[in-house]
Amino acid sequence: MDIKREDLLQLYYYLKLTRRLEDRATSLYHQGKILGGVWTSNGTEAVSVGYGYALEKNDIAAPYFRDMGVFLIRGITAKRIMAQYLGKKTGVTGGKEGNVHVGDLHFGVFGFPSHLTDNYPVGAGAALAFKMRGEKRVVAACTGDGGTSRGDFHEGMNIAAVRKLPIVFICNNNQYAYSTPLKLQMAIKNVAERALAYGMPSKIVDGNNVVEVYAAAKEAYEVARNGGGPTFIECKTMRMHGHSEHDSAKYVPRELLEEWKKKDPILYMETYLVGNQIAKKEELDSIDLRVKKEIEEAEVFAEESPYSEPEDVLKGLYATPVEE
Amino acid sequence: MDIKREDLLQLYYYLKLTRRLEDRATSLYHQGKILGGVWTSNGTEAVSVGYGYALEKNDIAAPYFRDMGVFLIRGITAKRIMAQYLGKKTGVTGGKEGNVHVGDLHFGVFGFPSHLTDNYPVGAGAALAFKMRGEKRVVAACTGDGGTSRGDFHEGMNIAAVRKLPIVFICNNNQYAYSTPLKLQMAIKNVAERALAYGMPSKIVDGNNVVEVYAAAKEAYEVARNGGGPTFIECKTMRMHGHSEHDSAKYVPRELLEEWKKKDPILYMETYLVGNQIAKKEELDSIDLRVKKEIEEAEVFAEESPYSEPEDVLKGLYATPVEE
Amino acid sequence: MKETTYLEAIKEALDEEMARDPDVFILGEDVGVYGGAFRVTEGLSEKYGEWRVFDTPLSESGFTGAAIGAALVGMRPVVEMQFADFVSCAFDQLVNVAAKNHYRWGAATPLVVRAPYGGNVHGGAFHSQCIEGFFFNVPGLKIVAPSTAYDAKGLLKAAIRDNDPVIYCEHKYLYRRIKDHIPEEDYAVPIGKARIAIEGNDVSIITYGAMVHTAIEAAQTLKESGVSCEIIDLRTILPLDRKSILTTVKKTNKVVVLHEQTKTGGVGAEISALISESCFDYLDGPIIRIAAPDTPVPYSAQMEEAFIPQPKDLITAVEKLMRY
Amino acid sequence: MKETTYLEAIKEALDEEMARDPDVFILGEDVGVYGGAFRVTEGLSEKYGEWRVFDTPLSESGFTGAAIGAALVGMRPVVEMQFADFVSCAFDQLVNVAAKNHYRWGAATPLVVRAPYGGNVHGGAFHSQCIEGFFFNVPGLKIVAPSTAYDAKGLLKAAIRDNDPVIYCEHKYLYRRIKDHIPEEDYAVPIGKARIAIEGNDVSIITYGAMVHTAIEAAQTLKESGVSCEIIDLRTILPLDRKSILTTVKKTNKVVVLHEQTKTGGVGAEISALISESCFDYLDGPIIRIAAPDTPVPYSAQMEEAFIPQPKDLITAVEKLMRY
Numbered sequence A, B: 001m002d003i004k005r006e007d008l009l010q011l012y013y014y015l016k017l018t019r020r021l022e023d024r025a026t027s028l029y030h031q032g033k034i035l036g037g038v039w040t041s042n043g044t045e046a047v048s049v050g051y052g053y054a055l056e057k058n059d060i061a062a063p064y065f066r067d068m069g070v071f072l073i074r075g076i077t078a079k080r081i082m083a084q085y086l087g088k089k090t091g092v093t094g095g096k097e098g099n100v101h102v103g104d105l106h107f108g109v110f111g112f113p114s115h116l117t118d119n120y121p122v123g124a125g126a127a128l129a130f131k132m133r134g135e136k137r138v139v140a141a142c143t144g145d146g147g148t149s150r151g152d153f154h155e156g157m158n159i160a161a162v163r164k165l166p167i168v169f170i171c172n173n174n175q176y177a178y179s180t181p182l183k184l185q186m187a188i189k190n191v192a193e194r195a196l197a198y199g200m201p202s203k204i205v206d207g208n209n210v211v212e213v214y215a216a217a218k219e220a221y222e223v224a225r226n227g228g229g230p231t232f233i234e235c236k237t238m239r240m241h242g243h244s245e246h247d248s249a250k251y252v253p254r255e256l257l258e259e260w261k262k263k264d265p266i267l268y269m270e271t272y273l274v275g276n277q278i279a280k281k282e283e284l285d286s287i288d289l290r291v292k293k294e295i296e297e298a299e300v301f302a303e304e305s306p307y308s309e310p311e312d313v314l315k316g317l318y319a320t321p322v323e324e
Numbered sequence C, D: 001m002k003e004t005t006y007l008e009a010i011k012e013a014l015d016e017e018m019a020r021d022p023d024v025f026i027l028g029e030d031v032g033v034y035g036g037a038f039r040v041t042e043g044l045s046e047k048y049g050e051w052r053v054f055d056t057p058l059s060e061s062g063f064t065g066a067a068i069g070a071a072l073v074g075m076r077p078v079v080e081m082q083f084a085d086f087v088s089c090a091f092d093q094l095v096n097v098a099a100k101n102h103y104r105w106g107a108a109t110p111l112v113v114r115a116p117y118g119g120n121v122h123g124g125a126f127h128s129q130c131i132e133g134f135f136f137n138v139p140g141l142k143i144v145a146p147s148t149a150y151d152a153k154g155l156l157k158a159a160i161r162d163n164d165p166v167i168y169c170e171h172k173y174l175y176r177r178i179k180d181h182i183p184e185e186d187y188a189v190p191i192g193k194a195r196i197a198i199e200g201n202d203v204s205i206i207t208y209g210a211m212v213h214t215a216i217e218a219a220q221t222l223k224e225s226g227v228s229c230e231i232i233d234l235r236t237i238l239p240l241d242r243k244s245i246l247t248t249v250k251k252t253n254k255v256v257v258l259h260e261q262t263k264t265g266g267v268g269a270e271i272s273a274l275i276s277e278s279c280f281d282y283l284d285g286p287i288i289r290i291a292a293p294d295t296p297v298p299y300s301a302q303m304e305e306a307f308i309p310q311p312k313d314l315i316t317a318v319e320k321l322m323r324y
Ligand SMILES: Cc1ncc(C[n+]2csc(CCOP(=O)(O)OP(=O)(O)O)c2C)c(N)n1
Pocket: A066, A114, A115, A116, A143, A144, A145, A146, A147, A148, A150, A172, A174, A175, A176, A177, A178, A239, A243, D029, D058, D060, D082, D086, D089
């Protein structure tokens, strides 16, 4: 696949933006400024950036909680996300929800329900609507390796396969589900083998190579968009932080982390861009500077934003309120 | 596999007993004597008879609702079942439950919870207990083709595979789930392909050939009993009646029924036994006579049995009642 | 005005809403060509095509999730549970996704879940449950339960037009047993408004669903002995119509709450508590609840009759109250 | 007597019961080497081995079903939900299988489901729910909710020894915040018995879980203004200890019911209804409920504080009652 230089640089920008935003959230967490937990996609950013960037404007993302790249790419700004972390009124959910439990229909992003893989059937339903209405839109739904053990994975995959719905199922296989390694999660070698049960084509990609993720997703979206039905994409990667920022992840062998550190998706992309003379180091540095500034501004914005009022608790339960 | 003549005749007996019992229940239903629904295994009796007969005394069956053969083989008598249909006190559940929603731990039969495939994880749990305790017992859990689309199928199969539990999963693939044909249920050709998602070995057998079902189950039980882990067995057969006895099943093409009628499991077994000179026609007739008598007696017993008292409603909620 | 059964009224509502609004569609098991287990959707598939009356695989969580996803992108799905009891398999999607979408991230989920519920049909523990208790403590859902053909149609229309997830409890016992003269022209019954089924002065009977008819039967007998009952048919269970409840209590000063759902934690508890809280000073006697006992629904006719509240139980309660 | 936190008390109960009875085992996500998300099972895997502290795939329905199956063949499984919120994924297995086994077919299901529940921990809508409402209208289950370290240990022991399925609600907020001197020797706290946390004469505050501490705080303030509160700590929510409830009402004639669960359809409704029904003539004022409003649990500190009942809310209610 031929990818425009501009797109490659954007992919780099979003990798950086995701990393820096989550790094900053981690710091704020350790400073006690974020009251809830912080889960990052550290080390696996290429997954959400890759599949998120491959979507078209009118498509839908049904993400899970390590999909920061998707939020940013779709148009949920770093400011709103930072404010979200701090529980501010200007956050994506106005303080109603914390951290990554966000969504915004204006940008075609479904909210993430914490219950893992609930978004597979939900995503399939949006795809069903597109197919019924004859719209050339697709859905990308994502979950973790652990999330593939849930019943909703099975039911969502099956419905999509039976009806050839325009959806692509992504799996961020980062080797662990909290402390649970793959071998206690499934008795197969590749998560992608799960797709066999649905007669669904699958692909395995290097989840640390954003270009590969992007290309695979793009291709699968086009198949789906043209009536070819769903694809399952397993992105092999490695969670480099703990499950959340309070987890030291002692259960992960250090060697494994060492090994994967070399494959860091940002490093990888830098080498790729510079090595293939697509961009100069200085150009990347200037992108990084822009990112840094964006995050700083986001933080200031978030810090200066007001909190919601206690009475906001009672607002917004129903879309059609019932008169008393 | 070498099967003793005595066992072959028993298989025949149970096929007949199952058929006649369910036929009789169907008549009683049409006479208005059975208030709830009647679902039979008509045409698919070889599945439950085969896998049920292959179990050892201390094994556990976690059946579904077309498993009449299992109930009978394990020792739940035709009398008790007939009384169950009539909602009598002497029925398997004393009138608390209807028709096939039975179970009896004394005979190693788990109750069937109507919610399809709930018994897959439940069965896996019994197998887990056997493995933990080092007991050489196995579990057989069964569901329908439609039942394999449920989340509990996925979760139960996966847990059993990951921990190599001594359980065999049976699927009565009778081509339909109520009115829903296989092609609207799954996008694969064989239900057995579902097992690939768990790295679980599978077998496809002729579900109308009781000997084949029996042999496959027996073999899989031995693998499981000896630490080899679970197997999935797809029994290909055809539901010859409606979903339940009130359903005329107009949605099933007549030709399909004609085709499968020739493969009737009882006919098949008769031909097999007589053709291979294992038994004479007369011997089979005398078995049938015995079966007929047994069913007649069961009916008389059921008819003559009393109903439970209204106050029995309040009994038996808890195993450990809470003092007021 | 034409005479229409409860079941026909439901079908008419579906048919008319589908004709009016192309975004309305039906999904569930066997709803298509077969027309649903209770034949509520019969003929709709021929009329609207197999995509708008959509047969799903056997997977309640999956297709409920899919309905949610479709709703999020502008459709108005109506999910049919084959029996209300199976909604338990979709519990997570309803409680955590549908119910919380709007509050959490501002996305409307216009979804109707049709739940054929209730006993008196010899269905046993898995085909007779009242399921309102599952959802009654879940903010974000709405629950309606019509008792007449008029309301069955009007409430279903209102539910389909509502922008929130609505659990529509249709009582199986009423399907073909009651008829109303209902208008030819379009109408909807507003969600959140109770109705006075019978006006009276001495005692208020607050109820809903099939029990409205039980209350009417009891009220007729009571009238002969000079007791004038006011019967409130709640129509909407969540949120409750507080105003109607408090108005009748202020009028009669005596209350019996009646429901088929089991007693502990039932809707009756909330009604009783509401009254105690808000018009304690108007009460001339205890608030009596008549409800099913705290057990699963038993099967045999004798036991089921003892389980389900009968007119005589209500009469005894009212007579007791009248002595206050 | 030694000082023990609520969390340690839970762990001790698990440890001692596992040492006492080889049939007791733990299963859930990350309970093994990791010791559970809240570290409740820390060290137990090393002590009892990885089969008795059993890490499961990410599949609540599957492992709850498996626990049921193990229970049916004589084990005493203790399931850990990582957060109580995820029990919604196991709803069907608990409500339809575990709860109904004994009534339907006489099989005991000695099962404990540990549900770390409740708010005040900045968890947002999916990590803060009170889940007792999901199960409160389900006959066949038992629900307990300790408020002290003493009860946390004693009730867990009782739950493990009980032959019915028990939902054990452990409040996350209390884990490390409260301590008790608890006996060295073995003890159990009987299921179904409330306790008087503080004796008093003027008003009864009926509550459970973390709210007991809120009640105590309010009672201290109220004492200064001369109001003597009696605080009833329910300990068991299902079935309720009617005797203790009615006794305190008869003593003080005034009642406030307090819980963190959302108000509509909460446990408080049942308590209020019970009182109205059984000792209406003893009441000198309305039964007031103080509970969370009917919304999901909001995230930001300001909103969560407004959501969760505070001592001041209780004080206002009591003062209002005292004016009656
Ligand atoms: C149904 C459900 N059960 C439990 C959890 C708690 N939980 C949150 S993340 C997680 C591990 C997820 O692992 P995986 O799917 O591999 O995603 P990863 O965190 O590795 O990206 C668990 C158990 C949950 N969110 N949902």
